[in-house]
Amino acid sequence: METTRRQLLALAGTAIAGQAFAQSNAFPTRSIRIVVPFTPGSGSDTSARYFGDQLGAQVGQAVVVENKPGANGIIALQSVKNAPADGYTLLLASNSPMAVNPLIIRDLGYDSVKDFKPISGLTRGMNVIVVSNESRFATLEALLAAAKSQPLNVGTYSAGYQLAAAWLASMAGCAFTNVPYKGQAPIMTDVIGNQLDFALVDLGGAIQQIKSGRIKALAVSGEARNPDLPNVPTVREKGFNEYVQYSWVSFYLRSQTPDDITTKLAESLQKTLATDEARAFARKTGGELMPYPPEKMQRFHLEEIVRFRKIAAIMNIKPE
Template sequence: MRRRNLTLAALAAGGTLAMLPGAAAWSAEGSYPDKPLRLIVGFAPGGGADALTRIIAEGLSKQLGQQVIVENRPGADGVLAAQATSSAKPDGYTLLMGTNTAMVAAPTLRPTPPYDPFKAFTPISSAGQFSMFLVVPASLPAKSVNELLAMVAAKPGAYNSASSNSASELAMLQLLGERKVVNARYKGDMQAMTDLLGGQIHMMFTTGTLAPGFVKEGRIRALATLLPQRSALLPDVPTGGELGLGKLTITPWAGFFGPPGLPQAITDKLSQELQNTLKRPDVHAQLVQQGFEGYGMSPVKFAEFFRAQYEAFGATVRQHNVKFE
């Protein structure tokens, strides 16, 4: 009887403790995670985004001591994956690998946005940026960005560009400004690259997965990268910042989000472990091979970066009256 009373008293005390400020957060952080996590990605297995998600998931699993299961939910420009995350229980066991497509393009370009990205998710950490290079065929005389822009300005409408996603298309619009170039939209970078190699396309922003090999073969020329620092894949290629192209604010990025209402203690723990994951030598080496520059951010810094990207994307869309089908 005495032990029963003590147990009841302890439970009562625990209930009181849970109502104290910070007590719930402390408890969640102390026991989390105690089961596998689900990491949702809005692209099909085998693609670039899926590959890097699985690399990071494996590293995060080692950091947390729990399995991180990658779940593919392709379709609707990543919206299906985003909605599945947004509606999940905010307990830290369902996360989203979000990219420009679902987090910026879909809510910006659709007449009826599928969600408010700043209310429907909790920013946790950046994952990093896809390596993107401005490339031209080797047959084009331009040896620099300035030479390319001068050529385009001298013959309005005589040149064309290619893109396979909204980030690359808007980055090209920012680069060109008022200069007139016809853009051809492709379903994938490889199809666009094939036409660039054949001379039918004059310029494009392409990924680090494709560009390095063709540059080293001398078949294309890389003039600039959208990364904030030079890429180890093509270290001789300058950044937009080095070239004074401060207007290139569109960057193809990826980051981690949770459902709305994710407890701060869990958000902070996940963010720190994701940052540690991206610093792991094994993870870093594999991401570099995928043409991905991995780096983490605190939740606050990532939220600031996310909003800046959203606003830059929207401003470019409005400025150029971009319409996507």
């Protein structure tokens, strides 16, 4: 009798495992959702929509982008953490919620390393310091000089940009007052309207306004000048040799998502990232591809946490 019961249980277990394999093997059978921690119009949102469309074409299903801005990305990440680990909910994440938030915010409600796993790196892009065309600041030197006598308002939309601005202020011996936004689009509106002293934002989300002459770029945060903005100097050129800052984006899943589903999504994205169209997209948005597969992206993620931890330590920044 006991042997029969064990045999039935074994058969049932085999059937369930077979059904799960069949479901994973058939993935996806319906639309996929990408959750973005920022408002439409940001560089992250643009990347989510482009690579989401490409992913949908690869797997034969619709991909829908859902913006969940607010709380430095915490709302979006908690939403994905609470979604089923079935591969149908992706997170478009950046260095801010994945590598900076854990260092400056207490009680996040998520662990960026344990709760999520990367599918693929996508792009990285330098930051840019921008001002209104009506601004009194024509150069970065003038802006920093003014900030030594009186704090200037800086618009940012995530913890990563806030830390990057504070890092520059620390190097220059001046002071900025952070004005937080939920996304880059409203920052651009206020920069154009001269409602901010300046903003530190993603170059990809600002390059068209810069090229069209709607705003002025004072400096970029890359290792070298951006080839599409050859007249805009780097912060390094202005005497801050250590100041190099890139914002990156990557797709993540819940860490419990089956490995075969993760692999299928990762392989699909690698095919897209190998195309000339993807390279053209990255160049058009002021960045470059970062086509890291899951293992390499995980190592890079951990290295970024270490890098930002060093910056936070230099500035004596602790979780609040």
